[in-house]
Amino acid sequence: MEMVLENNSYKIDALVGQPLALRYLRNYSKYQDKIPPLLIFHGPSGVGKMFAAELFSKSVLCMNGNACGLCQSCKMFQKKVHPDFILFPDSERIAIGDIKNPDVFTIRWLQSQRVIYRPDVSTKRFVVFPDATKINSEAETAMLKTLEETNEHTKFIFVVEDIHSLKSTIRSRAVEIPFFHLSRSNMQIISDKIGIYIPDFNSGSFDLGYLTLDAWNLFQDKVENSIFDSIQLLRLEIWIKAYKTNHTEWKEDFDYKKFLDIISSLMIYSYFKNQEKDYSLCIDAIFEFKNILHKDINAMENFSVSKLFNKLCTLVH
Numbered sequence: 001m002e003m004v005l006e007n008n009s010y011k012i013d014a015l016v017g018q019p020l021a022l023r024y025l026r027n028y029s030k031y032q033d034k035i036p037p038l039l040i041f042h043g044p045s046g047v048g049k050m051f052a053a054e055l056f057s058k059s060v061l062c063m064n065g066n067a068c069g070l071c072q073s074c075k076m077f078q079k080k081v082h083p084d085f086i087l088f089p090d091s092e093r094i095a096i097g098d099i100k101n102p103d104v105f106t107i108r109w110l111q112s113q114r115v116i117y118r119p120d121v122s123t124k125r126f127v128v129f130p131d132a133t134k135i136n137s138e139a140e141t142a143m144l145k146t147l148e149e150t151n152e153h154t155k156f157i158f159v160v161e162d163i164h165s166l167k168s169t170i171r172s173r174a175v176e177i178p179f180f181h182l183s184r185s186n187m188q189i190i191s192d193k194i195g196i197y198i199p200d201f202n203s204g205s206f207d208l209g210y211l212t213l214d215a216w217n218l219f220q221d222k223v224e225n226s227i228f229d230s231i232q233l234l235r236l237e238i239w240i241k242a243y244k245t246n247h248t249e250w251k252e253d254f255d256y257k258k259f260l261d262i263i264s265s266l267m268i269y270s271y272f273k274n275q276e277k278d279y280s281l282c283i284d285a286i287f288e289f290k291n292i293l294h295k296d297i298n299a300m301e302n303f304s305v306s307k308l309f310n311k312l313c314t315l316v317h
Helices: 019-030 049-061 072-078 107-113 137-149 184-194 213-224 230-243 256-273 280-293 301-316
Strands: 038-042 085-087 125-129 154-160 174-178
Touching: 019 049, 019 174, 038 049, 049 072, 049 085, 049 125, 049 154, 107 137, 213 230, 213 256, 230 256, 230 301, 256 280, 256 301, 280 301
Parallel strands: 038 154, 038 174, 085 125, 125 154
Antiparallel strands: none
């Protein structure tokens, strides 16, 4: 879940619950000539990495150097039209691009049509990759040349969960800034600011903050009323599979694997809360299912769901 800059008052100090990252970014905002060519924000999803990238970029690009919200740079940033803030998509692989006529948001497009020129509005330019693991191998190799020869006014921010997913040659050219899971109190502070519901089992991040309260209530109700009886488990399995095509409560950007991950996490939490019986074997089975789910094997979800529920039915019988 990405927090969004919604008004002009957000400055670097709006980053909550990440004191180490905040120390780095405050220092670089103050001494902008010390900003390295590449910063890598790494850590769990949903803890503020992209939010920090936006806060930091807005602050440095600001004509007054403090995200004033009043200058031309801040106004353009707020409207998401700042020419010196290049945000690559995180929904598809990033290719190296054609030599003569590269597509937009390829590495050769970046090299030939953006970073060779001076910034348009500010004294710096930021190029942000919300998921740097989407840069394919050939494009990542091409990025090395860009990082080695980058001019002083272009800075890169890579955002990843696992720092080891990047090549060591990339990491050697960067300053790595770690992000960590949030405390419950910090999650509540952020939730109060932006109005996001925090489910009880969701500890440490806002990775699931895009769901409505209605969706959470439905999912929790379905799980809690179904997982302690074999007949109800079979009905839950049927509902889960049907939800892939009929997901009224989850209207935008539905992802079946994320849905299965949420339901399985709710099941683990509900089994864990119940003290009437030892459900440790059920919990183990669900963790095994989640492990398979995260291996990203396409078209195997419903088979894995059937296998899980068949096992759960024998365990709770």
